[in-house]
Amino acid sequence: MPLLEVRDLTVVFERKGEQPFTAVDHVSFDVEPGQTVGLVGESGCGKSVTSLAIMGLLPKRGARISGSVQYEGVNLLSLSDREMRDRRGRDLGMVFQDPLSSLNPVIPIGLQVTEVLERHRDMPRKKAMVEAAELLDKVGIPDPNRRLTEYPHQLSGGMRQRALIAIALACRPRLLIADEPTTALDVTIQAQILALLKELVRDMGTALVMITHDLGVVAGLCDEVNVLYAGRVVEKAQRHELFAAPRHPYTHGLLSSIPRLDAPRGERLNPIRGSVSDNIPWTEGCAFAPRCPNKLDVCVRVTPEQEDIGGGRLLRCHNPVKPPVAEEVSV
């Protein structure tokens, strides 16, 4: 049984006097225990809203959520506020994008780590402090005892993100959601944090939902990848298959817009044309159609359905990219 089973998760933002906006549209995916699943897409495609909906952190008013989020067989969306609060931090952990603003600036790091231990594991403050030092040590923060007494602004960006990871994993949740955890960090620190996450989830057997716009992150970390576009999953595949043979033109575009070391000299990067603002609504065809190099007439008339194309892959496209011949043979 999957640890997390997201089925037809839909989030509609409603505002008085405005058109309702569907941020997440029938998104479904599973996370097996210990598995790392990537949610990939550019800004505004619904990645963060998906994660907030799973955590029950969307505002009560203005956001209409439907579908189901089964965690160990319990639908999180039907839990009361109090029940959900007990699970957050204990069963589900979350790491946010900006490590500085995600820490309370007026409280020393130590108290922020012990807070969650005191809350969920009923530890007395002193014992929690010892545990907190061990946690900081585990996430690779040198001299943890000194760091415990320091304030967030005294830590470097990478150190802060390590502290946040320590806090999120303090109660050993079975599922960790990381929402662009490396976006605010520079490249070398990014690599360190990703390596740390990889090591921790392996050692602790934690399942990880990795939300990112960076395919490099996916390549290094995820077992399975869901590519989101305008609130819908357009392609889902195992990591290797996705990189070897992207089928959706959007995924293909994302991959070909990454600079490659082995590209011939002088070759230009191949970006995706246009921007998210060119989208057409899913109800009138494929939202990506206006930007799509493979566009057919049917794309702006009929909404593509999600199809199983074998090997656990799902695809939502009328005219997918042909897989490379060599790959076809090997599959």
Place this chain on the structure above:
Amino acid sequence: MVTPTRKKDRIDKLAGTSSDAGVSLAASAWRTLRRSPVFLTGAVIIGLFVLVSLLSPWLAPHDPSDPMLIDQVIKARNQIPPVQDGHPLGGDLQGRDFLSRLLIGSQQTLIVGVLATLIGLAGGLTLGTLAGAFGGWVDSVVMRLVDVMLSLPSLLLAFSISAMFARPNQYTVIIAVAVVQIPVFARLLRGSMLAQRHSDHVLAATALGVKPGAIVFRHMLPNSLGPVIVQSTLVLATAIIDAAALSFLGLGNPDDRIPEWGQMLGDVQNVFDTHPQLAFWPAGCIIVVALGFTLMGETLREALDPKSRR
């Protein structure tokens, strides 16, 4: 990994032997303030003021309520006793030593200013926390109440409140001045609480399952207090001026054996053109003390403002 001996070291350190403690926002603000001449000027003024008011019973050369120079007043047909030996500032309309009254008067000013600010702060914190933490209809109700209070000029409101009491005394002055400060504090705190509500670290705390009470009191309130602390130093200045104004208009303590600067100012209204010095000293004191609090408040605001920090 962690070895048992290192663990033991840690417990020892936690017991209070750790030397390198972190630098808090307050500590770094203090470092900036220590080098600011404006802040130091304000601090010296306020320091002197507090010192004088605490020591005034010993500093004052005479009893401030003793009409010791009354002979001079009667003899000279309502003449005000001039500067003379033992009375460096002369006497007042009733022949009492002016310097002693001025010195003892600082006590009232300090008490009224501090108590009114504290009461106003307590009221404002309560209302602002309610509004900012609950939001929704609680916020609406509290804020409309505050708006009503703010719609009246503060001094006029203070007059009305003082006038409501049948027998005014120094406590009615404190209450009147305090009530007027509540809406300012409430509005200020509510604003920064609301900003905190949507901040990333509050979201992060929520994502850890932290209970609402702890979210409000550990994560939102401490982060919202900065502007309120600054405001309270500024309010000290306003409170002193407002209290003086109430006394000046006769809405203060009617018992003039306990001197108060505003009241001293009011007493000499009729002789102001012939004896301006009687108005000069109390007015000057009020201005200097209010200035001192304002200088401190403004520099404090700058030092605590994260945007102006290095």
